[in-house]
Amino acid sequence: MSVELVAYAAFFLTMALTYAIMCLGLNVQWGQTGLFNVGVAGFVAIGAYVSALLTTPDTPERFGGFGMPIAVGWLGAALAAGLVSFLIGALTIRLRADYLAIATFGVAVAVQLVALNLEPVTGGPFGIGFIPRPFADLAGNPLAFSLANLALLAAVVVALYLALERLVRSPWGRVLRAIREDEAAARALGKNATKFRLQAFAIGGGIMGLAGAAQAHFIGFIAPDNYVPMLTFQVWAMLIVGGSGNNRGAILGAVLVWGIWAGSAGAFAALFPPGEQARAAALQIVMIGVALCAILLLRPRGILGEERVVSRHLGRLSQLRRAGPQPTDKETSRAGNP
Amino acid sequence: MNPQALMDGLITGSMIGLGAVGVTLTYSILRFANFAHGELIAWGAYFALAVAGVLGAVSGGFLAPIGPFSFGWALPIGLLAAVALTGGLALVVDALLFGRLRSQRSTVIIMVMASFGAALTLRSLLEFIFTSKPAYYTQALQIALPLGGGIRATPDQLLSLAVAAVLVVAIHLLLTRTAIGRSMRAVSENPALAGVVGIEVRKVVRVVWLLGAGLAAVAGISAGLLVQVRPQMGLDLLLPLFAAAILGGIGSVPGAMLAGLIVGLSEAFAVQLIGAEWRAAIAFVILVLVLLIRPQGIFGRPE
Numbered sequence: 001m002s003v004e005l006v007a008y009a010a011f012f013l014t015m016a017l018t019y020a021i022m023c024l025g026l027n028v029q030w031g032q033t034g035l036f037n038v039g040v041a042g043f044v045a046i047g048a049y050v051s052a053l054l055t056t057p058d059t060p061e062r063f064g065g066f067g068m069p070i071a072v073g074w075l076g077a078a079l080a081a082g083l084v085s086f087l088i089g090a091l092t093i094r095l096r097a098d099y100l101a102i103a104t105f106g107v108a109v110a111v112q113l114v115a116l117n118l119e120p121v122t123g124g125p126f127g128i129g130f131i132p133r134p135f136a137d138l139a140g141n142p143l144a145f146s147l148a149n150l151a152l153l154a155a156v157v158v159a160l161y162l163a164l165e166r167l168v169r170s171p172w173g174r175v176l177r178a179i180r181e182d183e184a185a186a187r188a189l190g191k192n193a194t195k196f197r198l199q200a201f202a203i204g205g206g207i208m209g210l211a212g213a214a215q216a217h218f219i220g221f222i223a224p225d226n227y228v229p230m231l232t233f234q235v236w237a238m239l240i241v242g243g244s245g246n247n248r249g250a251i252l253g254a255v256l257v258w259g260i261w262a263g264s265a266g267a268f269a270a271l272f273p274p275g276e277q278a279r280a281a282a283l284q285i286v287m288i289g290v291a292l293c294a295i296l297l298l299r300p301r302g303i304l305g306e307e308r309v310v311s312r313h314l315g316r317l318s319q320l321r322r323a324g325p326q327p328t329d330k331e332t333s334r335a336g337n338p
Numbered sequence: 339m340n341p342q343a344l345m346d347g348l349i350t351g352s353m354i355g356l357g358a359v360g361v362t363l364t365y366s367i368l369r370f371a372n373f374a375h376g377e378l379i380a381w382g383a384y385f386a387l388a389v390a391g392v393l394g395a396v397s398g399g400f401l402a403p404i405g406p407f408s409f410g411w412a413l414p415i416g417l418l419a420a421v422a423l424t425g426g427l428a429l430v431v432d433a434l435l436f437g438r439l440r441s442q443r444s445t446v447i448i449m450v451m452a453s454f455g456a457a458l459t460l461r462s463l464l465e466f467i468f469t470s471k472p473a474y475y476t477q478a479l480q481i482a483l484p485l486g487g488g489i490r491a492t493p494d495q496l497l498s499l500a501v502a503a504v505l506v507v508a509i510h511l512l513l514t515r516t517a518i519g520r521s522m523r524a525v526s527e528n529p530a531l532a533g534v535v536g537i538e539v540r541k542v543v544r545v546v547w548l549l550g551a552g553l554a555a556v557a558g559i560s561a562g563l564l565v566q567v568r569p570q571m572g573l574d575l576l577l578p579l580f581a582a583a584i585l586g587g588i589g590s591v592p593g594a595m596l597a598g599l600i601v602g603l604s605e606a607f608a609v610q611l612i613g614a615e616w617r618a619a620i621a622f623v624i625l626v627l628v629l630l631i632r633p634q635g636i637f638g639r640p641e
Contacts, residue, residue, distance in 0.1 A: 034445075034447065036447045036450055036451065038373070038450075038454060091626065091629050091630060092629055095629065095633050097446055097447055098370060098371035098446060098447070098450050099584070099629060099633070101371060101373075101447070101450050102371055102580045102584070102625065103625065103626070103629065105373070105576070105577065105580070106577055106580075106581075106621070106622040106625050106626070107622075109577050109618055109619075109621075109622060110619050110622045113615075113616065113618050113619050114619075116615070117615045117616060229458070229573070230458070233454070233455070233458050236451065236454070236455075240451075278465070278469060278470060279465070279466050279469065282462040282463070282465035282466040282470075283462070283466050285458060285459070285462035286459050286462045286463050286466060288458075289455050289456070289458045289459030289462065290459055292455040293435055293452055293455045293456060293459070296439070296444075296448060296451065296452050296455065297435070297438055297439065297442075297452075300444075300448065
């Protein structure tokens, strides 16, 4: 296997893993809590821009460039995106479910506008370049450089995955599920539904911000064009395909959909003459859109689906029952298809 | 302040209002925020463009301007065709997607997400067919007539204002004075109960889609006539539409129209005060203010 191929595979996987982080964030909001965020691109953009501002070297024609370490940038990105999510959540979560969707859509539009127009801070349509890349001193050796970045992103994804799995299985995660499934019952048990939802929404938003920062530092350059509604749509497709409510599904979906996306881009591009490439891109989006709707209709639980039982105690109970004498077919099919 | 902003605001506002009436109807009767409504606007505009283009190619007589307006008979005929075609498109999307989800008893949020997917599909399909290059119904230039008070308007602009006003009154009368209007309000109150008392809920759903899509097509054609026709035009209007529907109070037709005018006027004044590049943020600011101060909207009832 040639070095270029390995380097390309590492590049592809690293990109997929940045999407996997976004998916994990969305999974906290949608999969665990049932909060619909139509502005994923906006929260990702907030993270990317905040981290870029914090870590780039001082630039005379624009505000900041504070030259801070990359880790500070990532942390700042997560905090900023989390804070904006908290504010939007505080505004809308107590209202109708789809007001949150509309408000997050508004966030994405507003962030896009700020990125385009607030030139002294965001660099306007040209964006921000020279964002420091992790392991920049390895850049002379493309293979080592891409493998090091892949390892870093993989470590972030694994750490997030373990933390989120812990959170899902914690009392906090179980309350979230309870609220999603039956809010009245959860409230009757004394759980403040709004507060828990708000926490989940802010955590999910913070994770998206982190993803934006990670991606910005990996590519080294950001511009408003990167954060269009298409991005939101891709992340949603990834989560739905992989199986919402399942963290492993979120990661699997990200790698899979990004693979299909990158692969089909080449195929569609080859089908059309060079002058018609915009059409090829549009047709690609149509196909993905149809696929998303079809999955919603035919297999709403995605590839991996949600684990029905997350409590350790209940898990043992169901294992005992499964080992018991009369597990009828009817029962198992009902359990899989409530 | 330039008084012309008043006219610009009213014109944009009337288009937003027409779209918002459709949003508020689907929202209150089908019970979900339809993110694909903007695409009905864009499809309406392109349907009219295609039909008018074919008519113009068949006979140049269709292109000769009517009276003071910039367009020939091709466009009004195209409008009627577009209203029908957009209504048909909405029914097809409902049959393929939303209707099936309803019969699976999907949650509201699944419907919202499906509408989001449908929106991207429909928009990209337009981009695929017509490319993202802007198109125009007519190349004719119009002189704006002085209306007094420093306000000017072209005959086209006055016509689209008049059409919007007539349509809103008609929809309001339809909802309040006719049997189907009463059925629609009953379904919006309680679909199960409405079914029990013998209202054909399916028919109501069809009428809602036809009305919403028809109004969207008219709004799209006005926007296309006064500005330009682009695949993104629906997406750009979506946030103002939602802001207006919520500001007016979900389910209220006069509220949606009034709020549409408010959003349009605010945008026009904001363009004067802080610059055109921030125009799109105004709807977001209005949305946040409404949700903070009066989430049920002007004419809405608190939950």
